[in-house]
Amino acid sequence: MTMSSRLLAALFSAAISTTHLVTIAPAHGEAPAKPITTTVTATQVKHGTVNVDGMNIAYREAGDPKSPKVVLLPGFPASSHQYRNLLPLLSDRFHVIAPDYQGFGYSDIPDPAKYAYTFDAISVTMEKFLAAKGFEHYGLYAQDYGGPVGFRIVGRNPKALDWLIVQNTNAYEEGFTKVWDGLRGALWKNRSPETEKPLEDFLTHDAIKGIYLHGAAHPELISPDNWESDYGLMLRPGAVRLNLDLFYDYRKNVALYPVWQKFLRDNQPKTLIFWGQDDVFFTAAGGEAYLRDLPKAEMHRLNAGHFAVEDNAEYIAANMKRFYDKNVKQKK
Secondary structure, three states: OOHHHHHHHHHHHHHHHHHHHHOOOOOOOOOOOOOOOOOOOOOOOEEEEEEEOOEEEEEEEEOOOOOOEEEEEOOOOOOHHHHOOHHHHHOOOOEEEEEOOOOOOOOOOOOOOOOOOOHHHHHHHHHHHHHHOOOOOEEEEEEOOHHHHHHHHHHHOHHHEEEEEEEOOOOOHHHEOHHHHHHHHHHOOOOOHHHHHHHHHHHOHHHHHHHHHOOOOOHHHOOOHHHHHHHHHHOOOOHHHHHHHHHHHHHHHHHHHHHHHHHHHHHOOOEEEEEEOOOOOEOHHHHHOHHHHOOOOEEEEEOOOOOOHHHHHHHHHHHHHHHHHHHHOOOO
């Protein structure tokens, strides 16, 4: 037996001995004690999947189903994981759900050679997912990709929207930073391997890490689990391709900006805006632009980046509850 083998054997033996020492046997004549089963509370975060059109859509959910409902739609390159801290903070007041889009998080990832990844397709899947989960009307928290997905859903069914929470999701021309030049100036005009290649840099480990940390006032609060998880999922077969497909499809979102702006003007949803002022993707002016169409919206300018909820979760949750009670409750 080698030295390493003897060491492992000794450790294993010690573990068994320790286990025996802490085992509590019932007194003579008593029945063995039953295992303790704790109760799952309404405010705990649950994880599950729903099959939609043959795809397993993963989600995180918390709160009493009888409470007002809130949908949290994630952004690139994340998934419902980005709301892991916000969900429990909201769960004492709302019934909250955060899905993973197809191809993201723990949802199925159909082969992009056979499945067309578009924002239209994602919005249809998410609409069916919400119906399957009983979310007929709700507050919509839209961040980044959550805007193009969410605006499509409520545009088809305006009555579903009780109130709107906007967090760094663009709907205005002035909202684009210089980072978008490679898409707008090259990929969207002529998609080819040459115009795609530079954009693959956004899908690397260091780039994803940078998206989370750029502009954050409290980077020490941002868990490395974010970029390690996102990058790990980016290594799955087809993940890079589907993300490039969505980069290209994003051009259709820009064409719909006037439609979404008109929707906001015509419907005037009760709106709460949280805008990270130093977002690598979207300018502060893009947040201010919402006030043109929603002059009564409440604006919170945060010293934060793209994923403001990472280091501002408590602030965002507290103000969502206050805003709902003041402006939405019994006023729907």
